[in-house]
Amino acid sequence: MSLSEKDRKYVWHPFTQHFTIGEPLEIISAKGVYLYDSQGRSYIDANSSWWVNTHGHGHPHIGKAISQQFQEMDHIVFAGATHPKAVELASRIVALMPNNLEKVFFSDNGSTAVEIAMKMVIQYFYNQGKKRNKFIAINGSYHGDTFGAMSVGQRGYFNKPFESLFFDTTYIDFPEKDNEEYVLNQVKAFLEKENYAGLVVEPLVQGAAGMRMYSAYFLDELIKLSRQKGLKIIFDEVMTGFGRTGKMFAMDYCHEKPDLVALSKGLTAGVMALGLTVASNEIYEAFLSDDIGKALLHGHSFTANPIACAVACANLDLFEDKETWENIKRLSSWHQMFQKELTDYHFVEKVRQRGTILAFNIKQTEDSYFSDIKTRIYHFLLKKGVLLRPLGNVIFFNPPYSISKEEYNQVKTGIIEFLNQL
Numbered sequence: 074m075s076l077s078e079k080d081r082k083y084v085w086h087p088f089t090q091h092f093t094i095g096e097p098l099e100i101i102s103a104k105g106v107y108l109y110d111s112q113g114r115s116y117i118d119a120n121s122s123w124w125v126n127t128h129g130h131g132h133p134h135i136g137k138a139i140s141q142q143f144q145e146m147d148h149i150v151f152a153g154a155t156h157p158k159a160v161e162l163a164s165r166i167v168a169l170m171p172n173n174l175e176k177v178f179f180s181d182n183g184s185t186a187v188e189i190a191m192k193m194v195i196q197y198f199y200n201q202g203k204k205r206n207k208f209i210a211i212n213g214s215y216h217g218d219t220f221g222a223m224s225v226g227q228r229g230y231f232n233k234p235f236e237s238l239f240f241d242t243t244y245i246d247f248p249e250k251d252n253e254e255y256v257l258n259q260v261k262a263f264l265e266k267e268n269y270a271g272l273v274v275e276p277l278v279q280g281a282a283g284m285r286m287y288s289a290y291f292l293d294e295l296i297k298l299s300r301q302k303g304l305k306i307i308f309d310e311v312m313t314g315f316g317r318t319g320k321m322f323a324m325d326y327c328h329e330k331p332d333l334v335a336l337s338k339g340l341t342a343g344v345m346a347l348g349l350t351v352a353s354n355e356i357y358e359a360f361l362s363d364d365i366g367k368a369l370l371h372g373h374s375f376t377a378n379p380i381a382c383a384v385a386c387a388n389l390d391l392f393e394d395k396e397t398w399e400n401i402k403r404l405s406s407w408h409q410m411f412q413k414e415l416t417d418y419h420f421v422e423k424v425r426q427r428g429t430i431l432a433f434n435i436k437q438t439e440d441s442y443f444s445d446i447k448t449r450i451y452h453f454l455l456k457k458g459v460l461l462r463p464l465g466n467v468i469f470f471n472p473p474y475s476i477s478k479e480e481y482n483q484v485k486t487g488i489i490e491f492l493n494q495l
């Protein structure tokens with residue numbers, strides 16, 4: 074049996090309708106920005122393997138961290154015990170955060186990192202005898218696929234079967250450039266009517282909604298209004314963190330800082346499953362009590378897995394190397410140049426870029442995840458040696474930062490050839 078046949082027999086894939094889907098790609102190795110299939114073909118990883126990979130695949134510094142940590146210790150329980158790499162990672166993450174964020178809670182993916190942040194906010198109020206448990210979120214947001222994360226995300230096709238079980242959330246309109254003031258007024262009106270617990274946002278770029286970008290000005294104003302009413306602010310930096318937007322975190326573009334931050338994806342250079350929720354001391358202190366019931370009674374088997382923590386520390390070493398920042402800057406400048414060329418096409422719209430993310434829409438009567446453009450460009454580019462998975466009619470290019478000019482141009486040429494034959 075081939076790999077695909079065995080896969081079909083035994084595996085259930087994410088976001089996949091197995092009744093209609095074709096054969097999966099048989100990827101058997103990866104190095105740098107390249108993925109290699111079982112037929113010996115190579116593909117440039119133009120979306121960084123679900124937006125996680127930062128320095129390319131198989132980075133030797135990351136590999137060394139994995140093997141060294143494995144020699145020392147593979148895994149331990151993280152309740153009632155600690156280990157050096159968890160403490161090192163927590164202290165290094167805190168050093169990168171605004172001053173108010175001082176405590177790090179470990180989990181193992183982006184959804185849980187957000188879910189935990191929301192639980193912290195709800196229990197922060199609960200522990201003080203206050204009933205505030207409702208969140209404000211922005212239309213189109215995606216925070217993951219666990220129930221809490223879905224409850225503050227975009228409702229619709231992806232989560233319809235579960236909708237009756239979601240908790241209530243207030244959604245504000247997406248802040249396009251020309252309606253920011255309107256949305257801020259909308260926020261004011263909501264805040265007058267109810268006592269919310271928190272605000273949860275993907276700062277500056279909504280990933281799954283189609284790399285939709287909005288301004289730091291809007292986010293600052295939104296936070297100011299929310300803070301006046303005592304809301305706790307959660308930044309979901311799962312996608313935007315670790316250089317993706319051109320700075321270490323999207324919050325580095327803002328004056329107003331969050332009370333909690335969710336991290337994952339680029340946290341381990343896209344190599345190990347790890348999530349972090351970083352909380353302010355003020356939130357943390359609301360859990361201190363003689364009463365065990367006031368503690369955050371939450372955890373996962375692989376909480377603070379030592380190998381994942383060692384990899385995250387090695388990732389931070391690479392961010393201390395100026396080459397990483399030069400790569401990010403170079404990639405951003407190539408995107409800026411490519412962006413100009415894209416505006417020549419009358420059927421291309423909303424060309425946008427923030428740091429290492431370039432995105433544009435192919436004009437359709439309605440923007441849709443189910444647009445056939447997605448499949449057409451996917452297969453077209455595969456033949457050109459590029460793996461790029463659009464979000465419906467939104468085409469976006471967010472490769473590992475280490476991509477070379479030649480590799481970049483291969484993707485760019487593939488996209489242009491696709492546009493020319495549309």
Ligand SMILES: Cc1ncc(COP(=O)(O)O)c(C=O)c1O
Binds near residue numbers: 185309311337
């Ligand atoms: C902004 C954001 N938050 C949360 C998640 C969920 O992360 P995970 O898939 O690791 O659960 C994602 C995943 O794409 C994301 O983009």
